[in-house]
Amino acid sequence: MRAVSNMRVLLRFFFSGFLLAVSVAAVSPSLNDDVLGLIVFKADIQDPKGKLSSWNEDDDNACGGGWVGVRCNPRSNRVIELNLDGFSLSGKIGRGLLRLQFLRKLSLAKNNLTGGISANIAHIENLRVIDLSDNNLSGEVPDDFFRQCGSLRAVSLARNRFSGKVPSSLGSCSAVASIDMSSNQFSGSVPAGVWSLSGLRSLDLSGNLLEGEIPKGVDALKNLRSISLANNQISGKIPEGFGSCLLLRSVDFGENSLSGTLPGDLKNLKLCSYLGLRGNALSGEVPEWIGEMIGLETLDVSRNRFSGQVPNSVGTLQLLKMLNLSGNSFTNNLPESMANCTSLLALDVSHNSMSGALPSWIFKSDLENVLVSENKARGGLKTSLFSLAEVAVQSLKVLDFSDNTFSGEIPSAIGDLSSLQFLNLSQNSLRGPIPAAIGELKMLSSLDLSENHLNGSIPWEIAGAMSLKELRLENNFLVGKIPTSIENCSSLSTLILAQNRLSGLIPAAVAKLTNLQTVDFSFNNLTGTLPKQLANLPNLVSFNLSHNNLQGELPAGGFFNTISPYSVSGNPSLCGSAVNRSCPAVMPKPIVLNPNTSTDSGSGTLPPTMGHKRIILSISALIAIGAAAVIIVGVIGITVLNLRVRATESRSPATLTFSAGDEFSHSPTTDANSGKLVMFSGEPDFSSGAHALLNKDCELGRGGFGAVYQTVLKDGRSVAIKKLTVSSLVKSQEDFEREVKKLGKVRHQNLVELEGYYWTPSLQLLISEYVSGGSLYKHLHEGSGGNFLSWNERFNVILGTAKALAHLHNSNIIHYNIKSTNVLLDSYGEPKVGDFGLARLLPMLDRYVLSSKIQSALGYMAPEFACKTVKITEKCDIYGFGVLVLEVVTGKRPVEYMEDDVVVLCDMVRGTLEEGRVEECIDERLQGKFPAEEAIPVMKLGLICTSQVPSNRPDMGEVVSILELIRCPSEEQEELV
Known part of the structure; x- marks a missing residue:
């Protein structure tokens, strides 16, 4: 017997068909067909964890109980199930499984199998379950793969890399109850026969490239419990008929190109708990009958084209846990009836056109996530945050009121929201100080109060929010120093304090925040030198110090060796390679001895033995003084030369024609000592002259064709000025103006608009819109x-x-x-x-x-x-x-x-x-x-x-x-x- 087995091992890869025939003739087929089929299957795959080590080719059958993943019929001793889920297998699925003539279930999910599949993978006509999900299988599935699938109850090819069309033969599997083809690259339309599978309970075709429309006649799916067509390219309207599938509990049509209004028969789906329609082009109003879908727990109609008011009937959805209405054109306010939605945990009405005060029920519910950002149209959601002062809810985790017109002060009661993890009040009209109670939010990981009118100092107590990972306070009117207590927020990775009025030193405590990745202290009044310890921050990717009054040498090492010049600009007293300004050398003071002094307090002369040494020291002192004098003269000379060069450069913008008040002349001129200013629309109305126009502090950046500066028109509108640095290559004035005017005529919403130009033979400026x-x-x-x-x-x-x-x-x-x-x-x-x-x-x-x-x-x-x-x-x-x-x-x-x-x-x-x-x-x-x-x-x-x-x-x-x-x-x- 062992000799026969050894011969099997040697020859099975080349003559497997012949061997199988011999084995069938030699021994009982009820014993060996399954053994040989599984051994040949095993030979085609890799088993890095040895999961299949119990599969022994010397066994007379595979049903002795020792073969892992194999289940047999105890009466016939034939393999009926093969379940190898999560065995870390790789390789391709060979034809060995064809020997398993009585196989009912084939499950190879959650492995790393590759290659394609053919119609001969197994006896499909006998299979009830086939699960090949979560592998790396690819290629097209043969159109006749399911040609004999009368016994099939469940099929899953999900989360592979299959392409091509969904096999049309799938529509012939009349007994199938579950189909999952999700997360592949299937294209084309859904086979027509699928919509007629009356026994189907679950259909998941999400995450593919399917297109076409959902046909009429879907009411044949009477037993359907769940359907997902999300993340495809399906278009057209949602047809009537799904309302006849009364057992439906989950409907997900999100991320497609569906249009039109909601079909009225959806109101019949009383058992439906999930309705996902996000990311389509659905329009009209959300109908009042939505309240009849009383089983809804999740309603997501975000990113569509719905308009009108949120229907009052939403208040009848007492099981509703998540409501997402964001990214539409809803108007007015949320209905007071929603106070009855006592199960609601997450509410998102961001990116709409809602207005009025926030309903009081928001702060008296068990909500965990509240997002109402960007509702500025028609006055927006404008109210004070005084409502928070009476807040009773302790469950809030996410609160996003950003980009509205909220006013007033931030109440101290904010500290009572003990579960808060994310707070965004940015881009509003809030005023007053930041309350010290912020420090009581121990679980807060993100705080964004940027772009408001907050004043006062950053509270010392902010260190109490020890879980903070992101702190954004930019674009306010904050004063005072950066509190040293910030070092207690050891998880901080983002610290943005730009565009305030902060003063004092950058505390060395910042250098203790080892998780910092992004720091922005720009446009403040910070002074002093930078802590050298900042160079030890290991994770820094950005540190903006520009436009302050910092001085001294930049820290050496780490991130600061490659810091962008932009990030340190606007600090005239900073030095180092990044600002292209060398730091003054620290020279020891020369030793000058008084020859009239003596070590003997009672004598006015040095001892005779010290006379020679005294002469040597005096000469050394003189040499040191002389060298120092030469260095000083050299420095003064170089400085004078630099000043002359800068004076010459500063005279270039002066060739601009200015009238009284140092403004651009409104009359173009061709005088050799003046320039020609042309604006393509409107008068050349600048509020600042040439010096401010090309002031280095107003520099936005530099490119291959020149430096860009920002200036402001009298009407308050900002423009960008590009000073071309290719003067030696620029065409004649005539050609230059002709080309610039051509560029000025180019208009597109995604192009920076060229608004004008300035010309002299030695200086050319391009005037463009300022993009903020x-x-x-x-x-x-x-x-x-x-x-x-x-x-x-x-x-x-x-x-x-x-x-x-x-x-x-x-x-x-x-x-x-x-x-x-x-x-x-x-x-x-x-x-x-x-x-x-x-x-x-x-x-x-x-x-x-x-x-x-x-x-x-x-x-x-x-x-x-x-x-x-x-x-x-x-x-x-x-x-x-x-x-x-x-x-x-x-x-x-x-x-x-x-x-x-x-x-x-x-x-x-x-x-x-x-x-x-x-x-x-x-x-x-x-x-x-x-x-x-x-x-x-x-x-x-x-x-x-x-x-x-x-x-x-x-x-x-x-x-x-x-x-x-x-x-x-x-x-x-x-x-x-």
């Missing part, structure tokens, strides 16, 4: 840890940038300089592309000159720039856009310099994609907060745009169309996580 939100680079790489761009915000940036470039290309303008520092975000998060077409101002498009001017765009430049014979076209912009897409999705710079390596983003993403680990490329700050069905196609689109061959790159118009297909237009607003 800062650059995309800042948000991606210098943003605070808790305030990073969400996936929806990133997608909008990518789509808006694509539309801007498409518009430029349609206007026959090539950008030439696509990079994240040239994409700005306005106050609403909308992208605006700047610095477009500046290369047109040069006398000729010399790619090498151009490359040197935009060398900061390293990583964005198309390979064509390296070849003189290849024409530079719009395809160069598309390459840069592709790199930008990868930068936005991954959060990584186009080129990363490591200790021992240089990582090029395109190559890294392409390599990871080829290895099947593409989701690892997504910005780690987005983990669990992004839809893979959007992020992965977007990343692949970025790689296509960065093709080495220009002709393989799509046009920007095609890029826009692809992006709009990836996400439907109704998903512009962000879902709160």
